[in-house]
Amino acid sequence: MSATIYLYELRSRLKSVITWSIALVAIILIFFSIFPGFADQAALLNETMSKFPPALLAAFGLNQVDLSSVLGFFSFIFLFTQLCIAIQAGNYGFGLVSIEETDLTADFLVSKPVSRAQILNSKLLAAITSLVITDVVVWVSSIAAFMLFNADRPYDTHTLILLLLSLLVFQLFFLSLGLVISLLVKRVRSVTPYALGLGFGMYVLSAFSGLEGVSVLETITAFKHFDPNYIIQHVAYNTPLVLLDVAVIIVSLAVSYWLYLRRDIPAVS
Amino acid sequence: MSVIEVNNLTKYYGKARGIVDVSFDVKEAEIFGFIGPNGAGKSTTIRLLLSLIHPTSGSAKVFGKDVVTHGPEIRRDIGYLPSEVYYYEGMKVIDLLKYSASFYDCDCTERLHKLSETMELEMNRRISDLSYGNKKKVGIVQGLLHSPKLLFLDEPTAGLDPLMQRKFFDLIREENTRGVTVFFSSHILGEVQRLCNRVGIIREGKIAEISDIRSLQQNNYKKVRVMAENLDPAAFNLPGVTNLQTEDGMVHFFFKGDINSVLQKISGVQVNDLTIEEPTLEEIFMHYYE
Numbered sequence: 237m238s239a240t241i242y243l244y245e246l247r248s249r250l251k252s253v254i255t256w257s258i259a260l261v262a263i264i265l266i267f268f269s270i271f272p273g274f275a276d277q278a279a280l281l282n283e284t285m286s287k288f289p290p291a292l293l294a295a296f297g298l299n300q301v302d303l304s305s306v307l308g309f310f311s312f313i314f315l316f317t318q319l320c321i322a323i324q325a326g327n328y329g330f331g332l333v334s335i336e337e338t339d340l341t342a343d344f345l346v347s348k349p350v351s352r353a354q355i356l357n358s359k360l361l362a363a364i365t366s367l368v369i370t371d372v373v374v375w376v377s378s379i380a381a382f383m384l385f386n387a388d389r390p391y392d393t394h395t396l397i398l399l400l401l402s403l404l405v406f407q408l409f410f411l412s413l414g415l416v417i418s419l420l421v422k423r424v425r426s427v428t429p430y431a432l433g434l435g436f437g438m439y440v441l442s443a444f445s446g447l448e449g450v451s452v453l454e455t456i457t458a459f460k461h462f463d464p465n466y467i468i469q470h471v472a473y474n475t476p477l478v479l480l481d482v483a484v485i486i487v488s489l490a491v492s493y494w495l496y497l498r499r500d501i502p503a504v505s
Numbered sequence: 506m507s508v509i510e511v512n513n514l515t516k517y518y519g520k521a522r523g524i525v526d527v528s529f530d531v532k533e534a535e536i537f538g539f540i541g542p543n544g545a546g547k548s549t550t551i552r553l554l555l556s557l558i559h560p561t562s563g564s565a566k567v568f569g570k571d572v573v574t575h576g577p578e579i580r581r582d583i584g585y586l587p588s589e590v591y592y593y594e595g596m597k598v599i600d601l602l603k604y605s606a607s608f609y610d611c612d613c614t615e616r617l618h619k620l621s622e623t624m625e626l627e628m629n630r631r632i633s634d635l636s637y638g639n640k641k642k643v644g645i646v647q648g649l650l651h652s653p654k655l656l657f658l659d660e661p662t663a664g665l666d667p668l669m670q671r672k673f674f675d676l677i678r679e680e681n682t683r684g685v686t687v688f689f690s691s692h693i694l695g696e697v698q699r700l701c702n703r704v705g706i707i708r709e710g711k712i713a714e715i716s717d718i719r720s721l722q723q724n725n726y727k728k729v730r731v732m733a734e735n736l737d738p739a740a741f742n743l744p745g746v747t748n749l750q751t752e753d754g755m756v757h758f759f760f761k762g763d764i765n766s767v768l769q770k771i772s773g774v775q776v777n778d779l780t781i782e783e784p785t786l787e788e789i790f791m792h793y794y795e
Contacts, residue, residue, distance in 0.1 A: 238608075240608055248593075248595075339591060339593070340589070341592060343557060343591070346556075347555045347557060347583070347585045348605075349577045349609065351577045354577070498559060500518070500559060503557075504588075504591075
């Protein structure tokens with residue numbers, strides 16, 4: 237761990253963290269603010285939706301949702317929050333070491349008296365700090381939204397906390413997976429397409445797994461590991477899938493360290 | 506004492522050749538020139554010594570410690586100026602230098618300012634606004650500010666104007682007199698000749714020759730030029746003579762061997778002008794690349 241690198245990384249990601257945070261606050265508050273007006277007609281909407289093809293509803297994560305309940309409505313918003321967080325975390329993961337290599341500043345950093353492990357430790361910790369800052373913003377704005385716009389309907393705080401805390405592991409999944417992919421491919425030229433691909437890809441996989449019923453696909457995507465509908469219905473995490481998620485994180489990080497410690501820093505070509 | 510010891514160091518990038526079986530030593534407080542054309546393996550060697558890349562086989566020690574296992578420790582006392590300088594574009598010069606200094610246990614502020622003054626750096630400009638030569642100057646200050654005991658200079662003069670080059674050479678000489686060892690890679694022989702004590706010549710990834718710069722010049726070829734009327738060039742077709750040419754009544758050639766045999770030939774001729782000189786490193790160098 238090198239405080240110097242950690243602080244540099246944190247500072248260089250500050251703008252991105254602020255941008256994502258503002259976007260997420262806006263999504264949560266604006267979306268939630270329509271709930272009080274919406275709740276009264278939700279029963280009608282639920283009825284209409286039940287006539288939709290179940291496959292279509294499943295694709296949007298709406299198949300088992302009661303939009304007239306606060307948590308049911310929130311689960312819909314939460315899915316978008318997850319998508320944003322997935323892209324953000326993937327972005328940090330893919331860029332963690334690849335940006336220095338494309339910008340050719342890796343020579344500068346690696347020729348300093350720090351070990352590769354120290355570099356990766358500091359960078360990971362800085363990225364995780366950035367993600368936790370975003371989480372805190374999401375947590376605070378979600379709780380505020382629940383208090384402001386609950387339309388006097390009851391909701392279970394315990395479930396809400398479960399949902400919000402799940403983000404911590406959820407984003408580690410994308411951070412570590414992004415990192416390991418960036419080290420496995422020859423060279424990442426631009427980070428954003430990769431992050432979008434990973435985020436949306438995993439989301440679509442989860443949506444399709446809803447179509448097929450239980451399938452193998454759902455076991456690999458973090459959107460299923462932390463499916464808000466499941467958490468709301470069971471007031472608990474889907475333990476086997478969460479363990480699988482944690483396993484993916486641990487394997488990705490282990491492989492990343494193994495690769496980075498042995499990596500040849502590409503020269504100017 | 507050897508500051509750098511390289512033993513049978515080999516690096517392949519997949520199937521592409523980096524360097525093959527390279528061995529050499531660099532002694533403390535010497536300026537070691539590392540010469541070779543582009544793609545010969547100069548940068549590969551330096552990058553291996555800094556553990557930016559890992560050897561395929563062989564080993565290297567710096568300050569008596571293995572570069573693979575003791576990298577961070579070794580790099581505390583190393584200054585590195587890469588051939589192409591790339592820094593964090595959004596940073597200001599001063600911030601980059603401070604960031605660089607923060608990696609070392611030293612208060613380098615005073616030295617930082619002194620060096621920047623010598624190199625005429627504008628501290629408040631953004632890296633992205635700097636010209637190539639100015640980035641190079643940032644690189645020089647960055648490489649020197651923590652008073653390293655060993656300097657790796659990879660084609661350091663590219664992009665510097667002649668005035669800056671001279672200042673830079675003075676700086677390197679000054680560091681050297683304080684006992685700093687310098688590993689100087691270049692394909693420009695003139696500058697190596699001006700600065701270095703010993704040279705290693707690398708060619709297609711292999712060491713072609715390692716030699717004292719003086720003995721490289723002395724023990725090898727002499728350049729002989731004879732001007733005389735009615736001179737028959739064939740008369741100088743002696744063993745040891747190469748590159749025999751005639752130009753405007755002047756005969757010139759390279760000679761290796763006992764110089765008396767040439768002098769005897771010349772003494773039999775009415776000579777208008779005669780020079781016998783050491784060839785430039787350039788000319789010796791061409792010989793290794795023939």
